[in-house]
Amino acid sequence: xxxxxxxxxxxxxxxxxxxxxxxxxxxxxxxxxxxxxxxxxxxxxxxxxxxxxxxxxxxxxxxxxxxxxxxxxxxxxxxxxxxxxxxxxxxxxxxxxxxxxxxxxxxxxxxxxxxxxxxxxxxxxxxxxxxxxxxxxxxxxxxxxxxxxxxxxxxxxxxxxxxxxxxxxxxxxxxxxxxxxxxxxxxxxxxxxxxxxxxxxxxxxxxxxxxxxxxxxxxxxxxxxxxxxxxxxxxxxxxxxxxxxxxxxxxxxxxxxxxxxxxxxxxxxxxxxxxxxxxxxxxxxxxxxxxxxxxxxxxxxxxxxxxxxxxxxxxxxxxxxxxxxxxxxxxxxxxxxxxxxxxxxxxxxxxxxxxxxxxxxxxxxxxxxxxxxxxxxxxxxxxxxxxxxxxxxxxxxxx
Numbered sequence: 001x002x003x004x005x006x007x008x009x010x011x012x013x014x015x016x017x018x019x020x021x022x023x024x025x026x027x028x029x030x031x032x033x034x035x036x037x038x039x040x041x042x043x044x045x046x047x048x049x050x051x052x053x054x055x056x057x058x059x060x061x062x063x064x065x066x067x068x069x070x071x072x073x074x075x076x077x078x079x080x081x082x083x084x085x086x087x088x089x090x091x092x093x094x095x096x097x098x099x100x101x102x103x104x105x106x107x108x109x110x111x112x113x114x115x116x117x118x119x120x121x122x123x124x125x126x127x128x129x130x131x132x133x134x135x136x137x138x139x140x141x142x143x144x145x146x147x148x149x150x151x152x153x154x155x156x157x158x159x160x161x162x163x164x165x166x167x168x169x170x171x172x173x174x175x176x177x178x179x180x181x182x183x184x185x186x187x188x189x190x191x192x193x194x195x196x197x198x199x200x201x202x203x204x205x206x207x208x209x210x211x212x213x214x215x216x217x218x219x220x221x222x223x224x225x226x227x228x229x230x231x232x233x234x235x236x237x238x239x240x241x242x243x244x245x246x247x248x249x250x251x252x253x254x255x256x257x258x259x260x261x262x263x264x265x266x267x268x269x270x271x272x273x274x275x276x277x278x279x280x281x282x283x284x285x286x287x288x289x290x291x292x293x294x295x296x297x298x299x300x301x302x303x304x305x306x307x308x309x310x311x312x313x314x315x316x317x318x319x320x321x322x323x324x325x326x327x328x329x330x331x332x333x334x335x336x337x338x339x340x341x342x343x344x345x346x347x348x349x350x351x352x353x354x355x356x357x358x359x360x361x362x363x364x365x366x367x368x369x370x371x372x373x374x375x376x377x378x379x380x381x382x383x384x385x386x387x388x389x390x391x392x393x394x395x396x397x398x399x
Contacts (some may be wrong), residue, residue, distance in 0.1 A: 002030070002160070002162070003161075003163075004029060004030045004134075004161060004162070004163050005027035005332060006018075006019075006027050006165050006166075006332070006333075007151065007153055007161050007163035007165070007167065008029060008030070008031040008032070009032060009140070009141040009166070009170040009174070009175065009176045010031075010032075010033055010168070010169035010297070010299070011032065011033025011035075011037055011124075011135065011137065012120070012169065012171070012297075013051065013116060013119050013120060013123060014297035014298070014314040014315070014317075014318065015033065015297070016031065016120065016124060016127055017061075017064075017123060017318055018167050018169055018322075019127050020065070020123060020126050020133070021318055021319075021322045022133075022325065023127070023130040023133035024065055024130070025329075026132070027132070029130075029132065029133040030133075030163070031127065031133065031134070031135050032135075032136040032141060032155060033135075033137060033139075033140065033170075034138060034139060035138075036137045036138055037120050037137065038117060038120070039118075040117060041115065041117050046117045046274075047116035047117050047120070048115070048116070048117070048195050048196060048197065048233075048273050048274060049115075049195045049235065049276075049305075050115050050221055051113070051119060051308075052077055052110075052112065052113045052208065052221060053070075053074075053112050053113075053114070053311075053312065053315075054110060054111040055108055055111065056312070056315075056316065057111075057312045057315040057316075058111065058112060060315055060322075061315075065126065066122070069122040069123075070112075070114055070119070071112075073114055073115075073118055073122075073224070074113065075222045075223055075224055076109035076112055076222075077111045077206060077208045077222065078101070078103075078109050078207065079099050079102065079110075079205075079206065079207040079208070080099070080100040080102075080210075081097065081099050081208065081209040081210070082100070082210050082212070083096070083098075083209060083210070083211045083212065083263065083265070086212060086213050088368065091263075092261060094211075094263050094265070099207075111308060113223065113233070115223070115233070139156055139157050139159075140155065140175065141153050141156075141170065141176050141179075142154045142155060142156045143179055144176050144179035144293065146180075146291035146292045147291075148291075150162045150292060150333075151163050151165070151166040151333070153166060164292070164334075165321075165325070165333030166292055166333075167296055167321070168294070168295045168296065168300075169297050169299060171297075171298050171299060172298045174298075176299065177285060177295055177299050181290070182285050182287050184285050184286065185284050185286065186281055186282070186283045187281060187283070188281050189216075189280050189281065189282075189304070189361070189364065190240050191215070191216050191237055191239055191240060191243075191279075191280040191304075191360075192237070192238065192240055192243040192277050192280055193216075193235050193237045193278045193280055194234075194235070194236040194238070194243060194247070194276070194277055195233070195236075195277075195278060196234050196271055196273050196274065196275040197226070197231060197233050197271070197273040198220075198231065198234055198269040198271055199226050199227075199231050199270045199272050200229075200230050200232065200266035200268065201229075201230070201266070201267035201268065202230065202265070202266045202267045203230045204220065204222040204232050207222065208220070208221045208222060208308075209265065210306070211263060211265075212363050213261070214363075214365060215238040215239050215242060215363075215364060216236075216238055216239075216280070216363050216364055217235075217306060218235075218236050218237070218262060219234065219237075219306075220233075220265075220266065231272065234269075236258065236261065237280060237360075239364070251271055254271065254275070255268070255271055282302060282303055282353055282356065282357040282360070283298075283301065283302035284300070284301050284349060284350065284353045285301065288317075288342045288349075289342050291335070292333045294321055294341055295317075296321070297313075297314035297318075300345075301313060301349050301353055303356040304357075304360040306360055306363070307356065309352055309356055313348075313349065320341055320344050321341055324337050324340055324341060
């Protein structure tokens with residue numbers, strides 16, 4: 001049996017972040033993932049989505065030495081623009097446009113946007129630079145057994161690991177969570193998200209835009225120029241049957257539909273990446289811990305891609321564990337430490353999953369009266385300055 005301080009199940013962005021954080025803190029770490037990571041844009045299966053790191057997440061990445069690897073690739077997000085295009089007009093036309101400016105609450109941008117495949121490349125390189133961190137690719141966690149002093153994890157290749165703390169960062173179907181017998185509560189919306197990158201003639205000016213009509217938001221997130229042309233990442237949420245129809249269309253027809261759904265705010269959109277599809281659910285684990293085990297990221301919570309909350313919630317999980325362990329290393333993985341983790345994260349996770357679930361439900365409205373009510377709500381929230389600033393601070397991760 002191999003022994004380590006921290007065992008991380010999952011080699012995605014969250015799992016690699018945890019491995020780097022605990023490795024930088026001086027703990028021995030073993031991180032495993034059953035799927036070899038894809039670290040370039042063009043390989044089939046690469047994650048073409050992007051992640052916007054909000055201010056608290058950027059600060060944490062800086063603390064653990066990762067931000068220096070990312071800063072030159074990051075696009076700042078200075079404005080979050082919300083457009084309601086839920087009127088009668090066809091094609092969709094903006095009827096309410098509201099800008100939430102980072103300068104109203106901070107001297108910094110709201111966040112910085114980066115492609116997920118690039119994040120995996122840089123985080124994996126950071127893992128390999130840490131002599132006390134071992135990354136095992138093509139191997140996953142197959143079982144978990146807890147003792148007072150350690151967790152024992154069986155790997156899919158038959159090896160066994162003992163660790164003072166096991167971290168489940170292994171996704172919404174987390175094998176470690178299932179082995180620990182922790183239940184989940186799931187909300188299904190009948191939606192999927194289409195992710196792709198586009199170029200456009202009008203510069204994005206570091207503005208991230210959510211356009212609401214029905215089916216879900218259409219979000220344009222700034223990226224660096226592509227071959228000298230303004231570029232953005234798109235997450236287009238729609239009801240499942242509509243996604244099926246869109247995905248079956250030839251590229252030029254798909255581009256016309258995307259341009260129309262964007263209200264042409266950036267001009268004609270030209271697809272410059274593969275088009276990928278992701279299911280949309282909201283999910284929350286009924287507990288964040290078991291003996292010697294902590295759930296983080298999608299093992300603990302899943303939210304629709306609204307307001308850049310998903311991975312930022314995940315990094316808040318990891319930051320909380322990291323701070324607890326760094327402050328008192330002798331408590332690593334013990335019951336009081338995990339109780340503190342549960343106490344610090346459970347309320348915030350519950351609030352954000354519930355809030356984003358409600359926002360996503362509102363974004364799906366098809367009846368005109370409900371779309372009008374949604375527009376009225378947006379207008380009312382924006383018009384009251386203290387409320388607007390409170391919402392922006394909540395979006396940045398303040399509790």
